[in-house]
Structure formats: C-alpha cells, structure tokens
Amino acid sequence: MKTNDTHTTSLRVNGKDYSLDVLPWVSLLDALREKLDLTGTKKGCDHGQCGACTVLVDGKRVLSCLTLAVTKDGSEVTTIEGIADGNELHSLQKAFIDHDAFQCGYCTPGQICSAIGLFKEGKAQTRDDVKELMSGNLCRCGANKGIINAIMEVKEGGSYE
Amino acid sequence: MNNVSYSRATNVNDAVNKVTNHAGAAYLAGGTNIVDLLKYFITSADELVDVTRIPEHHEIIENQDGGLRIGAFVTNADTAYNAIIEQRYPLLNKAILAGASPQIRNMATNGGNLLQRTRCYYFYDVSSPCNKREPGSGCSAIGGYNRIMAIMGTSEQCIAVFPSDMCIALAALDAVVNISGPAGERSLQFADFHRLPGDTPQLDNNLLHGEIITSIDLPAKGFEKNYSYLKIRDRNSYAFALVSVATGLELEGDVIKEARIALGGLAHKPWRVTAAEDYLVGKTATRENFAAAADIILDGAVPYEYNSFKIGLAKKAIIRNCIMALNPETQLPGAHPSK
Numbered sequence: 061m062k063t064n065d066t067h068t069t070s071l072r073v074n075g076k077d078y079s080l081d082v083l084p085w086v087s088l089l090d091a092l093r094e095k096l097d098l099t100g101t102k103k104g105c106d107h108g109q110c111g112a113c114t115v116l117v118d119g120k121r122v123l124s125c126l127t128l129a130v131t132k133d134g135s136e137v138t139t140i141e142g143i144a145d146g147n148e149l150h151s152l153q154k155a156f157i158d159h160d161a162f163q164c165g166y167c168t169p170g171q172i173c174s175a176i177g178l179f180k181e182g183k184a185q186t187r188d189d190v191k192e193l194m195s196g197n198l199c200r201c202g203a204n205k206g207i208i209n210a211i212m213e214v215k216e217g218g219s220y221e
Numbered sequence: 222m223n224n225v226s227y228s229r230a231t232n233v234n235d236a237v238n239k240v241t242n243h244a245g246a247a248y249l250a251g252g253t254n255i256v257d258l259l260k261y262f263i264t265s266a267d268e269l270v271d272v273t274r275i276p277e278h279h280e281i282i283e284n285q286d287g288g289l290r291i292g293a294f295v296t297n298a299d300t301a302y303n304a305i306i307e308q309r310y311p312l313l314n315k316a317i318l319a320g321a322s323p324q325i326r327n328m329a330t331n332g333g334n335l336l337q338r339t340r341c342y343y344f345y346d347v348s349s350p351c352n353k354r355e356p357g358s359g360c361s362a363i364g365g366y367n368r369i370m371a372i373m374g375t376s377e378q379c380i381a382v383f384p385s386d387m388c389i390a391l392a393a394l395d396a397v398v399n400i401s402g403p404a405g406e407r408s409l410q411f412a413d414f415h416r417l418p419g420d421t422p423q424l425d426n427n428l429l430h431g432e433i434i435t436s437i438d439l440p441a442k443g444f445e446k447n448y449s450y451l452k453i454r455d456r457n458s459y460a461f462a463l464v465s466v467a468t469g470l471e472l473e474g475d476v477i478k479e480a481r482i483a484l485g486g487l488a489h490k491p492w493r494v495t496a497a498e499d500y501l502v503g504k505t506a507t508r509e510n511f512a513a514a515a516d517i518i519l520d521g522a523v524p525y526e527y528n529s530f531k532i533g534l535a536k537k538a539i540i541r542n543c544i545m546a547l548n549p550e551t552q553l554p555g556a557h558p559s560k
Contacts, residue, residue: 196322
C-alpha cells in the first residue's frame with residue numbers, strides 16, 4: 061500500500077531527546093544525517109557491506125543503513141558525536157590518532173562505534189578475536205593494522221568507556 | 222527504495238492477519254535482508270508488518286525432551302552466545318559466528334536467517350533475467366559467470382545457492398521449524414523447510430503467504446564433543462561461503478556411532494546425504510573413510526563453466542572438517558581453516 065504517512069518516532073540520540081516524523085522507508089542513517097544533522101555517521105555502501113554507518117542502538121552496534129528509523133521508536137542511539145566527554149576525546153579516538161589508524165577517515169566513525177560495541181560484548185580475548193569481530197568494518201585505505209593496534213591498546217588498557 | 226507502509230503487530234495472530242489479508246505485505250524483523258532487497262527494488266512488498274514488538278518468542282528455553290526451543294525473534298548474536306547453546310550446541314554457535322558481521326548478527330533474527338534470499342549476482346541485478354526474481358525470464362547464471370553457484374540439486378530454471386551458515390548447522394542437528402499461519406500451527410522438519418529450485422525457483426521454502434516462523438526446536442543430541450564448522454570463502458571473514466561444512470560425530474573410541482554432515486554453498490538448500498552418514502556408522506574415524514563419505518556426498522554433482530572447482534574443494538573441506546571434529550579445539554574464530 062503506497063503511503064505518504066509519516067510516523068512519529070522518538071529517539072534519544074547522544075543523550076538528547078528528539079521526536080521525528082519519518083516516512084516508513086527512511087533509514088536510521090538518513091534520519092541521523094538529514095534530520096538531525098549528525099553527519100559523523102557515514103554512508104558508505106548503504107547496503108550493509110561496509111560498516112561505515114555503524115552506530116550503537118540501545119548499547120548494541122548495528123548498521124544504521126539497514127535499520128528503518130521508525131522501527132527504533134523509543135530507542136537510545138549513540139553516534140560518533142556522542143562518545144567524547146566534552147573536549148576530552150574517548151580513549152578509542154585518542155588511540156586511533158596515536159596509531160595512525162586511518163588515512164581518509166571515512167570509515168573511522170563506524171570503526172570506533174563498532175569497537176565500543178565489541179568491548180561491550182566482551183567476546184574478544186585475543187588479537188585474532190578482535191580481527192574477526194571487527195571484520196564488519198572495511199577500511200578501503202588499508203589502515204587495518206593501525207585500527208587493530210589502536211583497539212588492542214585500549215582493550216589491554218581496559219578503560220574503553 | 223519501494224514505497225512501503227508500516228505497521229506493528231501486537232501478537233502473532235495480529236501479524237498473521239495483517240499479512241494474510243494483503244498480498245503485498247511482508248514481515249519485518251531484523252531487516253538485514255528485506256530492507257536491502259527493498260532498496261534494490263527486488264522484492265515487491267508494499268507493506269511491512271514489524272514483528273519485533275510481539276512479546277512472545279524472544280527466548281531460548283529448554284524443552285521437556287531434553288532439547289531446546291529457540292525463539293524466532295531472538296537475534297543471531299544472542300543465540301550464538303546463549304550459554305546453553307555454547308555448551309550443548311557448539312556447532313550452532315560456530316556456524317552462526319561464521320556468518321555475516323557482528324553488527325548484522327546483532328540485528329538479524331533466527332526466523333529471518335531461514336528466510337534470507339540468495340546472493341546470486343543475477344538475482345540482485347534487476348537488469349538481468351532471473352527466474353527467481355521474475356519467473357519465466359530465464360536464468361542468467363547458467364550461461365554466465367557462475368563461480369559461486371550450485372553444483373547439487375540444480376534445475377534448468379535456477380542454479381542459485383542458499384547463503385546461510387546458521388541453517389547448515391540446523392540441518393546437521395535435525396532441527397524442527399515451528400510455524401503459525403492462517404490455518405493454525407504446524408511444524409516442518411528442517412530438511413523439508415527449504416526447497417530445490419525445480420520449476421518454481423521463485424519459492425525458496427515451503428512457507429505459505431501469511432505463515433510466520435515462531436521458533437526452532439533442537440533435539441537433545443548436540444554433538445558437543447565432536448563437532449566442527451568450516452567455511453571456505455574468498456576472504457577470511459565477512460563473505461558468503463563457496464563451500465561450508467557442518468560436521469557432528471558421535472564416537473566410541475575410534476569407531477563412529479553416528480555422523481552428520483551438512484553442506485552450504487553447494488545447493489539451493491542445506492545439503493545432506495544420509496547415505497554418506499550411514500556409510501560412516503561402524504567405521505573408524507580415518508581420513509580414508511571420510512574421503513569415501515565425501516565421494517558419496519558429491520556423487521552426481523553437476524558443475525557449470527566456472528564452478529567445477531567446488532567439487533574438489535568440497536571433498537577436501539568435508540575430509541578436513543571431519544578430522545577437525547575429532548579435535549574441536551583446532552578450530553579458529555569465525556570458522557577459519559585451522560593453521
């Protein structure tokens with residue numbers, strides 16, 4: 061049934077409450093970027109293959125490009141804009157800089173949100189585990205070694221939040 | 222993306238009624254496949270019925286027969302990391318973790334995993350003929366670039382493969398699929414759930430319009446001592462299988478009491494050949510016997526121009542995976558080949 065009906069959707073994004081009127085097919089990614097001007101979350105492939113759009117929904121890392129915004133009514137969303145503490149960067153942001161864990165930087169917000177999700181899940185013990193459990197985030201520039209180094213440093217430091 | 226309307230189902234009956242009463246309606250759970258298909262204009266759905274807020278079927282509970290009931294709306298990640306599944310059905314844990322990426326596993330549900338559609342390139346390319354997408358238009362894969370396509374159970378209409386990893390383990394474990402629909406409830410043995418393409422390649426499985434998967438039952442036997450899942454793919458992670466193998470063995474000393482071998486990447490459904498499993502019963506667990514079983518499984522394989530390599534690859538994968546099942550600790554994260 062074709063529709064022009066919008067759905068009122070409440071989202072708490074980076075600690076701030078929003079009420080959006082969205083059409084059913086609007087992805088969470090487009091809602092964040094186009095309606096809330098939170099353009100830190102990137103649109104790479106828009107088909108769930110690259111991980112650039114990774115955000116945390118209710119604490120879990122998901123792909124915002126394959127998530128319809130309307131389905132997350134009432135949820136809490138964390139994007140790259142919401143992880144620093146004022147001017148104090150998140151430990152993963154610092155580690156990505158220290159380890160030169162990017163070249164063009166387009167995949168970086170997704171990589172960092174994904175790594176936060178990885179830590180919360182608590183399933184990665186070894187470097188091999190981290191590599192496997194970060195495989196949903198592609199880096200076209202090939203900065204993967206720096207990315208894994210940055211994550212390992214924060215993981216072993218143990219202060220990821 | 223398609224212009225679709227959206228509604229939320231409050232319970233299973235409400236969901237079934239909403240979809241049954243409208244031919245263009247489809248269920249929406251994790252959305253990892255159907256949202257993508259909508260973006261490519263591959264599915265004609267024009268109404269999405271969100272089933273994720275139905276209060277039931279979000280749990281994994283023990284059945285009285287010693288088995289397990291896995292709710293259809295539990296995510297793939299929560300299923301893989303469930304303590305009972307890790308302990309008693311590690312084959313299922315391994316297979317789920319070999320599929321997709323952590324983000325997708327956090328979103329995708331178990332019911333949806335069974336219903337995901339093929340990743341045949343021609344199915345996804347709306348400018349190419351495809352009998353699965355548009356019945357009667359022809360199969361572009363048969364005379365095309367068919368490296369990833371099926372070698373077992375194909376038809377002149379379709380040579381696409383079913384892409385799931387989780388379902389290969391469910392096939393090996395003899396799972397049962399519980400379904401609700403307009404005519405009430407029913408159950409299908411896992412082997413009877415998915416279909417071969419035949420003359421109706423547009424049908425991936427035997428669900429009728431309006432029917433919904435509510436749960437999946439696992440029998441008590443989990444092969445937790447001797448199991449292995451091996452996935453061979455073009456890159457080491459986050460890719461679909463060229464060939465995958467799920468093996469469960471029950472051993473008495475060196476002698477095989479029961480064997481299960483299911484394969485992915487070879488056919489339009491998870492592929493099991495019970496004659497090969499029966500052959501192994503009473504035999505010793507040796508490379509030679511596993512090779513003979515592999516030959517039985519692959520007897521009758523029909524390759525196409527670019528995928529004949531799958532026969533040799535599948536044979537080696539079956540043997541290697543059966544040997545890994547003798548010593549499950551040799552498996553690596555993500556079902557990579559052992560070092």
